[in-house]
Amino acid sequence: MAGAVLALMMALPVQAQDVDVTxxxxxxRETPRGTMTTTFTFxxxxxxxxxxxxxxxxxxxxTNGSIEGNKISFTLVMTMGDRTMEMVYSGTVEGDTITGTMQTPRGEQPWTAKRASGS
Known part of the structure; x- marks a missing residue:
């Protein structure tokens, strides 16, 4: 019986571990104007x-932020003067690092964030 239970448990899909990004x-990132630091407060x-x-x-x-297992996604709308730009972020949380992509009107870009010390 124990062998059957173990076999059943091994057949179940593995769920990504839930994370807390608070x-x-x-x-x-480097820009034409120099290094730009961005701080996300989740x-x-x-x-x-x-x-x-x-x-x-x-x-x-x-806005539109969600966490599913270790997958993160959210939208950011930045206003620069009379222009606005929407960026849609998605990524994977692994420990104190988030790695993913950012969709902008200028195309897709990679992004990586590190948990700030003391956070």
């Missing part, structure tokens, strides 16, 4: 993700 995360409640993103261009609110 806190500050940082990413840096608030996670279950699978819902909210928060803000702050950079040299100002702060923006995270």
């Amino acid at each position: 806190g500050k995360w940082e990413t840096t 608030v996670q409640e279950g699978s819902e993700l909210t928060g803000t993103v702050g950079s040299q261009r100002g702060d923006s609110e995270i």
Whole structure:
């Protein structure tokens, strides 16, 4: 009987471990104007993700955020003068690192964020 239970458990799909991204995360990237640091402040409640993103261009609110297992996704709308730009982020959380892609009007770009120390 124990062998049958073990075989059944091994046949079940493996679920990605749930994660908690609440806190500050940082990413840096090189731009024509120099190095740009962006700070994501995530608030996670279950699978819902909210928060803000702050950079040299100002702060923006995270919308449409969700966490499913270790998969993260959210939308960011930045306003620059009279223009707005929507960016859709998706990625995978592994420990204190998030790696994924960011969809922008200019195409897809990779992004990586690291949990800020003390967060």
